[in-house]
Amino acid sequence: MAGRPAEPEVIWARPERSGRGPKPAFSRADIAAAACRIADEGGLDAVTMRHVAAELGCGTMSLYNYVPRKEDLYELMVDRVSGEYDLPEKPSGDWRADLATLAHRARAIMHVHPWMARLMSAVYGFSPNTMRYIEYSLSCLDAIDAPYGEKMELVAMVNGVVTTYVANELQTAERTKSLPWSAEQEHAVRMAYLGREIASGRYPRLAAAFAEDSGPIDMEAVFDRALARVLDGFDSRRPGTSPRPETS
């Protein structure tokens, strides 16, 4: 009988291979790769145990030998993508620039895997690659004399900004992948309602906000400003660093 306990368990604590029995046909990496491939093509909702098993070329239930619960499959996916950072051996020494670069890299990765942002706000666990990522983030702050608690808070905030903003950018596109209509249609309908509501005069400031300019929004610029503000907020509490670099 398969070892599928009704107790909480961390997949990373379970050995990938334990001597006895026939050798497994796949590795965890194979499975993570298959799941990510499916998500990239068909959206996160296309990631089902059946699909992943089919992609691997095995029976559905065989998958449960490797992945006790579907949530663990998600963790595998997050960890795999978290391994796509090509982290430098050592940070440059300019913590602000290093963290900003890292945040931009994270944003880029999440654009390649649009389902990642949604997953990251649903799965909270530590995994090998996420720990590696956090360790590197902390190493960027080595030069700063502050308790690690404070550094962790900053790292968490930067990560929060990245996932929040990228999720906002991408969720419509991701969601409509498993819907019978397009993201553009959805957006059009919602904007039509918003326009009607705004025209009612009940929300004058909202109306003014939407009347203003309204050229296409540069999402990366918005992200940049948000990120800069967070770093500014940290900066302003520790005098002696360069006060306010231009946003460019």
Place this chain on the structure above:
Amino acid sequence: MAGRPAEPEVIWARPERSGRGPKPAFSRADIAAAACRIADEGGLDAVTMRHVAAELGCGTMSLYNYVPRKEDLYELMVDRVSGEYDLPEKPSGDWRADLATLAHRARAIMHVHPWMARLMSAVYGFSPNTMRYIEYSLSCLDAIDAPYGEKMELVAMVNGVVTTYVANELQTAERTKSLPWSAEQEHAVRMAYLGREIASGRYPRLAAAFAEDSGPIDMEAVFDRALARVLDGFDSRRPGTSPRPETS
């Protein structure tokens, strides 16, 4: 035949009552209330069309007369909870304090409805009460001379901080409501793995972070600091306002 189109639609644009036929047994508010009651008790995963219908005392499919898709039920829930703010008639004039108060109120509301944070990062639509909320947020910034685009970005950032942090605080508790084990068990198992991993020496800074102090974390204080940093970041770009009030 029921009017359930395969086209995108905003539930708020559909009239709640349209003359003809027998009068509906429930209002949208009834349905939202029932769904929220279920979510409060059994977690978000307990909110199914069947459960909500049963709570209302009607057949499952009757619900589809009011709510064309399940997503719309979610929007109803978000809107209802967004109506729980008791927004003052007019902001006090101190935008920083007003926004902070609002953020704290939002955090408190999401603690009462632990599923709210997760829903808000999944549902992106404007609804009557969310628009009221945004309008009020903007009105807090009336005294500031800045383009509305900039104000909107600040409001979005504050909201982002709230949902991100509250979601982080609450997601484990929420998630384990539909799991056969407790949040404490889950946490214990994950911490055990983390401890073992940290002891390996591969993540020295992470290890230092967890070794440090480690009294119970005051989540509200963490939230406060994050919020303050965001407001600081906005502050630092517009000289002339009070530079840096104490975090309490």
Place this chain on the structure above:
DNA sequence: CTTAGTTACGTACAACGTACGTAGTGCGCT
């Protein structure tokens, strides 16, 4: 060699969202 743990996988079940058909109801029209 034995044996116990592992892999593989088909079957099966409960729960989900929801398409569809049918029956009943009452407003608005002529």
Place this chain on the structure above:
DNA sequence: AGCGCACTACGTACGTTGTACGTAACTAAG
């Protein structure tokens, strides 16, 4: 008044999901 149609109500049913369970084959440890 009375016809008709839009609306409500709801049972049935389908496809899809996660996954519990049983069985058969396999292989390393004793």
